[in-house]
Amino acid sequence: MKTLRYAVIGTGMMGHEHLRNLALVRDMNGWDIQVTALIDPNEEMRESAVSLARSLGNLHANGYAKLSEVDDSSIDIYLIVSPNFTHHAIITELLPTGKPILAEKPVCTTVAQCDDLLLRLAGYPSPFWVAMEYxxxxxxxxxxxxxxxxxxxxxxxxxxxxxxxxxxxxxxxxxxxxxxxxxxxxxxxxxxxxxxxxxxxxxxxxxxxxxxxxxxxxxxxxxxxxxxxxxxxxxxxxxxxxxxxxxxxxxxxxxxxxxxxxxxxxxxxxxxxxxxxxxxxxxxxxxxxxxxxxxxxxxxxxxxxxxxxxxxxxxxxxHHGSTYYQHVQFVRAVQEGGxxxxxxxxxxxxxxxxxxxxxxxxxxxxxxxxxxxxxxxxxxxxxxx
Ligand SMILES: NC(=O)c1ccc[n+]([C@@H]2O[C@H](COP(=O)([O-])OP(=O)(O)OC[C@H]3O[C@@H](n4cnc5c(N)ncnc54)[C@H](O)[C@@H]3O)[C@@H](O)[C@H]2O)c1
Missing domain, CATH: 3.30.360.10 (Dihydrodipicolinate Reductase; domain 2)
Incomplete structure (x- = not known):
């Protein structure tokens, strides 16, 4: 399997859960998964996530205060785990990358954003997946x-x-x-x-x-x-x-x-x-x-x-292991056209x-x-x- 380099956007409670689960996805399947970018304006959460990611074997994980500071050519997958009200703007910012996106629920917060997202995502060239762990x-x-x-x-x-x-x-x-x-x-x-x-x-x-x-x-x-x-x-x-x-x-x-x-x-x-x-x-x-x-x-x-x-x-x-199971299916969609x-x-x-x-x-x-x-x-x- 080709190396998959993740950027995690939002490193609070659920961001930390995703980091622990991505390490399990790597270890339990023998897949080459690396978290390389951790993006969060909150320094305390960002540093805590960088240190957790490194302790889980992501030796090249680095923290960034803003998404715009990350070099897109160093990322294969974007994982959005920031607060709900930021999702629509972050998805919009990521669309020109054409890269696979896993976005935490709710995908947006208003009906107007729902209409807009569907229009913008029509024909998106890579998997766009909404994280519904339940x-x-x-x-x-x-x-x-x-x-x-x-x-x-x-x-x-x-x-x-x-x-x-x-x-x-x-x-x-x-x-x-x-x-x-x-x-x-x-x-x-x-x-x-x-x-x-x-x-x-x-x-x-x-x-x-x-x-x-x-x-x-x-x-x-x-x-x-x-x-x-x-x-x-x-x-x-x-x-x-x-x-x-x-x-x-x-x-x-x-x-x-x-x-x-x-x-x-x-x-x-x-x-x-x-x-x-x-x-x-x-x-x-x-x-x-x-x-x-x-x-x-x-x-x-x-x-x-x-x-x-x-x-x-x-x-x-x-979430009873559901974050792990969802990541496995998402990787299959990315790697095997699942x-x-x-x-x-x-x-x-x-x-x-x-x-x-x-x-x-x-x-x-x-x-x-x-x-x-x-x-x-x-x-x-x-x-x-
Ligand atoms: N699927 C589930 O079961 C489940 C469970 C919990 C949370 N969530 C979702 O995960 C998301 C995050 O929730 P949480 O519980 O981790 O919240 P949290 O407050 O613990 O963490 C959110 C983090 O995002 C950061 N942030 C704020 N604006 C940002 C931006 N523009 N770019 C990057 N980071 C930014 C904050 O500084 C904070 O560290 C929410 O959308 C929430 O609904 C899903």
């Missing part, structure tokens, strides 16, 4: 496999529940404001909306949401500003093929185990995936395993798949669904999704109560 979590992947096996019959209802801890603190507190993130249902829940499209295999036609910031961040002040990010919501989505889906998000449920539950119900049975949260947030070593359970309608015993996560992959991040599994269009659709849910919460009305495909002077995406 697709690659082993319990989610097994859930998909069993869903596609047809054992539940025809899918009719899909629900995704996430009960978790509040948003973590970020560099410069960018995630406290919807104008930076796109709003909670774009920032966090684009993962869930992406999973819904993948699992239902259809497009949304109507979105109705109810949510607010009821518990978290109420006492926080940044200068004169108070955060405006939703911490709990229900969202119901009708899909074109008649499947109904729902999302239940609660971000003041720190002690919940599992953190996520996926449920698919068809005319022959029900499938659940139970997904624990990241180990590092639990003080004890209590065993918390992931499983996928099929419950047939005939009341015969449910069948349970327990999933073991490779400890090296689990230790490399908060399929781009999460396209710009997928990334953009997930943003649009989140933005439609935010707009439904703001207005109290169901949103007809087709009418939400262009910006049409949408008002800002604040929190309704």
């Amino acid at each position: 697709r690659y979590m082993p319990p989610t992947a097994r859930f998909m496999e069993r869903l596609n096996s047809g054992e539940i019959g025809t899918l009719r209802m899909l629900s995704i529940k996430e009960h978790r801890f509040p948003f973590l603190e970020k560099v410069g507190d960018w995630n406290r404001f919807s104008e930076n993130t796109g709003g909670t249902l774009v920032e966090k829940c684009c993962h869930h909306f992406d999973l819904m499209r993948l699992m239902v295999d259809s497009e949304p036609v109507r979105v109705f949401g109810s949510g607010a910031m009821d518990v978290n961040h109420l006492d926080e002040r940044y200068g004169t500003r108070t955060p405006d990010i939703i911490d709990n919501a229900y969202v119901i989505i009708d899909f074109a093929n008649g499947v109904r889906a729902s999302l239940e998000l609660c971000m003041f449920a720190d002690g919940a185990d599992p953190q996520e539950q996926l449920t698919a119900i068809g005319d022959r049975g029900k499938l659940d995936a139970f997904i624990p949260g990241p180990d590092r947030f639990w003080p004890d070593a209590r065993e918390r395993s992931a499983s996928v359970v099929f419950s047939p309608r005939d009341r015969s015993a449910p069948s349970i798949d327990r999933l073991e996560i490779d400890p090296a992959l689990a230790a490399a991040g908060d 399929v781009v599994e999460v396209s710009a269009e997928d990334g953009v659709k997930a943003v649009r669904m989140g933005a439609a849910a935010q707009e439904s919460i703001r207005t109290g009305q169901a949103i007809v999704f087709d009418q939400f495909m262009t910006d049409a002077s949408l008002p800002s995406q604040g929190t309704a109560r």
